[in-house]
Amino acid sequence: NAGVTQTPKFQVLKTGQSMTLQCAQDMNHEYMSWYRQDPGMGLRLIHYSVGAGITDQGEVPNGYNVSRSTTEDFPLRLLSAAPSQTSVYFCASSYRGQGATYNSPLHFGNGTRLTVT
């Protein structure tokens, strides 16, 4: 049971390049999400999904796209990288959504450290 797997672990991009951060979970979780973590700003939600074919925006969605074609995978696409997107990105999943009747803990991947020059 691998849990939440993120690839790559590290990535350096030039401004304007695009790339996809991969996230896969093998726990049959309905809910998946992407966060970025920046010093002094804490964790901020980028996008989330409550099931295959359903995605929605979080707090900081601009410059990122997501799709959820299967329960297991939730890739994050950077459309045109900017230095402001230098950050550590975490994918997280839970059995159900983070809602009043769905009190299930979040499981995190080990993160992708992205640097945009």
Added chain:
Amino acid sequence: KQEVTQIPAALSVPEGENLVLNCSFTDSAIYNLQWFRQDPGKGLTSLLLIQSSQREQTSGRLNASLDKSSGRSTLYIAASQPGDSATYLCAVGRAGNNRKLIWGLGTSLAVNP
């Protein structure tokens, strides 16, 4: 607007001490509160989840309490060990919004042998 504060930002204690980490939130209308641990260069690991109807949760040497009326949660670590050294974060789930957690910035704990 819900805000979550964790004080102190950093804490250093000798091995064996019992310690308390604090998490404060400004809006008592929450549906749960979660405590996480983050080791350097790693993702977050869920430690304890307290539902809004509960007052505390325990797991091994960890005990988390929740007092919604005062907007506080504490994470108690008994008989601390060097392996407990990590950053501890709390996150509050807002009532009426089933998609987002509000995060504190964390307390960086160092347990010295």
